[in-house]
Amino acid sequence: MSNHDYDIVIAGGGHNALACAALLVKHGVSTLVVERNDWVGGGVLTREVTEPGFKHDLYGSSHVWIHINPAFRNELQPELEKYGLKYIWSEDHITGHPNLDGQGIIVYKDVDKTCDTIAEYSKKDAVRYKEIYSEFAEIEAGVVKGMFSPPSPPSNMFQALENNSEGLRRLRDYQLSSRAFTFKNFEDPHVRAFILGWATAPQTLPDQEATAQGFYVMIPSIHYYGQAIPEGGSGMLSVSMQRYIDDNGGKVMTGATVDRFIIENNECKGIELADGTAIRAKRAVVTALDPQQTFLRCMQDHEVDVRVRDIVKSFSFGNVTIARAHCALHEAPEFRNGPDMSATPFQRIFGTVADIDKQYSEIAAGVPPSDPFLWSACWTKMDPTRAPAGKHTMIFDTFVPIDLVNGDNWEEIGPAYVRDVLLRNLRRHTTNMTDDNILAEFIDTGPNLARSNWSFVNGSTTGGERVLAQIGAFRPIPGFAEYRSPVVNLYMTGPSCHPGGGICAMGTNTATAILEDFDILEPDHDFQANANQDR
Numbered sequence: 112m113s114n115h116d117y118d119i120v121i122a123g124g125g126h127n128a129l130a131c132a133a134l135l136v137k138h139g140v141s142t143l144v145v146e147r148n149d150w151v152g153g154g155v156l157t158r159e160v161t162e163p164g165f166k167h168d169l170y171g172s173s174h175v176w177i178h179i180n181p182a183f184r185n186e187l188q189p190e191l192e193k194y195g196l197k198y199i200w201s202e203d204h205i206t207g208h209p210n211l212d213g214q215g216i217i218v219y220k221d222v223d224k225t226c227d228t229i230a231e232y233s234k235k236d237a238v239r240y241k242e243i244y245s246e247f248a249e250i251e252a253g254v255v256k257g258m259f260s261p262p263s264p265p266s267n268m269f270q271a272l273e274n275n276s277e278g279l280r281r282l283r284d285y286q287l288s289s290r291a292f293t294f295k296n297f298e299d300p301h302v303r304a305f306i307l308g309w310a311t312a313p314q315t316l317p318d319q320e321a322t323a324q325g326f327y328v329m330i331p332s333i334h335y336y337g338q339a340i341p342e343g344g345s346g347m348l349s350v351s352m353q354r355y356i357d358d359n360g361g362k363v364m365t366g367a368t369v370d371r372f373i374i375e376n377n378e379c380k381g382i383e384l385a386d387g388t389a390i391r392a393k394r395a396v397v398t399a400l401d402p403q404q405t406f407l408r409c410m411q412d413h414e415v416d417v418r419v420r421d422i423v424k425s426f427s428f429g430n431v432t433i434a435r436a437h438c439a440l441h442e443a444p445e446f447r448n449g450p451d452m453s454a455t456p457f458q459r460i461f462g463t464v465a466d467i468d469k470q471y472s473e474i475a476a477g478v479p480p481s482d483p484f485l486w487s488a489c490w491t492k493m494d495p496t497r498a499p500a501g502k503h504t505m506i507f508d509t510f511v512p513i514d515l516v517n518g519d520n521w522e523e524i525g526p527a528y529v530r531d532v533l534l535r536n537l538r539r540h541t542t543n544m545t546d547d548n549i550l551a552e553f554i555d556t557g558p559n560l561a562r563s564n565w566s567f568v569n570g571s572t573t574g575g576e577r578v579l580a581q582i583g584a585f586r587p588i589p590g591f592a593e594y595r596s597p598v599v600n601l602y603m604t605g606p607s608c609h610p611g612g613g614i615c616a617m618g619t620n621t622a623t624a625i626l627e628d629f630d631i632l633e634p635d636h637d638f639q640a641n642a643n644q645d646r
Contacts, residue, residue, distance in 0.1 A: 117143040117362070119625070120392040122369040122382055122409075123399030125153020125566070126171075127605045129352035129363075131397060131618030131625075133187050136361040138631050143390065144356065145382060147368040151353050153399075153564055154572060154606075155614055157344025157497075161439040161551040165504050166497040168345040169437070169555065169563075170572060171614045172488055172506065173457065174198070177348075178336050180259050182619035187352075194358070196351035198339040199493050205338050207446065207455030208305045209540045211462075215448040216305050217455060222334040233299035240330065243296075247331030254328055259620055260635065261593035262583040262609045285324040289315065290464075292323035300463060308461035308484055313612065314431050314510065314573050317471060321579055340456075342494055345614070372396065372405070372601065374414040379601035394629070397621060398596070399605040401566040401574065402426050402587045405596075419597045422588055426607075427581065431474060432557035432570035434521065435508035436529045439550040443489045443503045444541045457488035460540055470510070477516035479528055483509040485536055502550070507537055513557055513569045521556035521570070529554050566605065574606025583609060594621040595628075 119135055121128045124146025132142040150156065154170040161167065177183055188196070206218040217228045222244050230237035247254075257263065268285075272278030284292065289310040297303050307317060309329065315322050341347040353363045368385040381391035398405040406415050406423045415423075446452040461467060461484045470480040487507035491498045498504050511521070511528075521528075529552075538544050557570020566574070575581050584592045587607040596603050604621035606612035626632040 117141045117392060118394040119143070119397060120145065120382055120390055121397040121399055121604075122372070122405075123153070123566070123605065124148070124151040124353075124363060124365065125399055125564075125605060126155035126349050126352070126614065126616060127618035127621075128153070128397070128399035129349055129356065129618065130183065130187065130616035131399070131604050131622040132356050132361055132363075133191070133352045134182060134619050134622035135625065136356055136359045137186060137190065138626055139360070140394075140626070140629065140631070142356065142361040143392075144353075144361070144363045145367050145369055145384070145390070146363065146365045147565065148563075149366045151363060151365060152346050152349030153566065154612075155345050155349050157346030160437055160553040161504075164499045165439040165502070165551075166344045167437040167504055167553070168488075168490065168506065170345075172340065172345050172490065174339045174341065174345070174348070174614050175332065175336060176258070176613050176615035178339065179255050179332070180616050180619060181255065182259065182623065183616045187355075187616070187619070190355055191348075191351040194351040194354040195343070196347055197342040199342050200337055200339045201456060201493065202337075204451065204455045205333060207448070207452045207458040208308075209446050209448050209452055209458055209460050210301055211447075211539065213301065215446075215452050216301070217451055218333060220334060220337050222331075225334070229302055229305075232301045233297070236297045236299050236302040239296050243327060244331040244334055246327060247335060250327065251335070254332075258610045258615065259617070261620070261624070262586070265584055286321050287323035288318045288320050289322045289326075290317045292326055293464075296326075304461045304464050304467065305459075307464060307467055308459055311467070311510075312459075312486075313577055314429060314571075315577055317467060319578065322577075340490055340493060343496055344494075348614070369400070369409060371409045371411075372398070372414075372598070374410060374598060377414075378599040392600075395600045395602060395625060397602045397604055397625075399618070401428075401568060401605070401607050402603075403568065404565060405603070410598075414598070416597055419588060426587060427576045427578070428568040428571040429573065429576040430513050430571075431510050432513045432521070432560065433508050433555070433572065434479075434511045434525055434528055434533065435506060435555040436533065437553040437555070438505040438507075439498070439552070440489075440503040440505050441548050441550060442543055443492055444487070444505065444537070445543050446541055448540075454492070456490055456492045457486070460485040460487065460536065474510065474512045477512045477514055479511055479515065479524070479532070480509065481532070482536065483511070483532065485509055485533060487537065507533055508555075509533060511557075513571065520558065522558040525554045525556040566607075573612040574608075575611070577611055582611065586611065594624040 119142040208216040226237040272282045370385045373381040379396045491503040560567045560570040
């Protein structure tokens with residue numbers, strides 16, 4: 112099959128693009144995926160960057176949301192398991208929250224065990240945590256449907272909740288910031304730091320309005336669905352999809368940069384590569400690139416409505432990036448809080464709410480955070496295939512500002528910052544993270560992130576800020592949130608689309624829209640009614 116013989120051509124080879132392609136070929140739609148790098152996966156990538164045999168997840172690691180994606184779970188996962196995808200589940204310890212004052216808090220798969228650790232700090236807070244978990248049963252179906260269907264109109268949730276006092280109280284809670292929700296529902300300072308720190312994981316700000324709704328999903332979901340990693344590295348998800356596509360009527364082309372979309376009479380006909388090669392699609396094109404690459408870099412001004420261009424120009428990727436260290440270790444880290452904490456495969460290390468405030472104030476001021484939180488993971492505790500026998504890999508990182516007010520470059524100051532600030536903090540909580548335990552390290556900061564993946568704009572890895580103006584029906588372009596772009600026969604996928612960043616394989620949403628337009632699948636006309644009923 113030549114490059115001109117594919118029904119669909121997809122620009123970009125991240126995990127969402129691959130999920131889109133995999134579902135399309137499963138339904139008999141021949142698909143070509145074109146990726147700039149010599150590898151696939153985008154933010155779901157595993158490579159040996161320290162020493163041979165040490166496999167490091169460069170970006171996304173923990174797989175939670177993908178397992179509630181019905182199309183992935185029911186249609187793709189059984190196929191991908193034949194091509195090397197094997198999930199390892201956290202059956203007990205999931206996340207550790209080390210603390211220098213007390214035993215720390217551990218999130219277990221079992222919600223009651225989790226509440227027991229919270230109760231060491233506050234019995235009242237443990238009760239409230241369990242209440243939020245229990246309420247999830249009422250909204251679970253709506254959450255799943257809401258994430259893995261086109262976003263509903265913004266008014267739907269208000270219409271569903273505004274007709275009674277209980278609904279209005281819930282609607283009010285949804286409008287709170289993460290900080291306001293945390294202080295309203297929890298009393299102990301350690302528990303508050305644990306909850307508020309957890310809420311900032313998708314790079315939402317503590318005082319960002321209307322983020323509280325996420326707590327009703329964030330807290331219960333980890334207990335309902337658990338947490339898993341692919342054996343051999345997070346990138347095995349991407350590799351298995353590439354193998355499946357190549358073996359089932361599709362093709363993944365790497366080392367090929369998309370330079371422009373071929374637009375004729377406001378209809379997308381294909382793509383043109385940087386070397387001048389034109390690849391036309393028989394039926395449609397999908398962009399898995401971010402909106403600014405798609406509509407500004409890869410199209411001429413006259414090919415895009417000026418109103419669309421203005422919206423895309425103002426699309427915000429935020430001002431937060433990551434300073435991260437990948438380490439090859441002799442021994443797994445041992446935490447001062449004891450063996451249960453050390454048994455957790457990854458940790459969120461927050462001090463106090465005041466520490467969180469200080470970090471975000473420093474980010475806003477454009478200075479390197481002086482005493483930041485740490486996110487750390489030692490996945491070899493769950494998956495020993497990621498390192499030579501008896502050895503381990505480790506990640507630890509934090510959020511930092513993209514631009515530094517003094518003009519310093521993160522690539523230049525990153526190694527010293529990791530050593531003097533991040534590693535220093537990690538050593539406060541561990542007993543064995545000494546120099547002689549670290550075999551090798553690889554430091555990743557914003558400039559390198561932006562070079563590695565052009566959709567990591569300025570080093571931001573989220574696909575765009577999750578502010579009110581850029582979620583749901585507004586993402587990525589108001590009026591075009593259902594994965595069909597303003598250009599005829601050009602569809603959109605990736606973290607800039609609903610439901611946003613994270614490892615969730617939302618590319619199946621885009622594939623479903625295409626299959627419906629091709630009359631291969633029946634549209635789900637019951638979505639709005641079901642969503643309202645579930646809420």
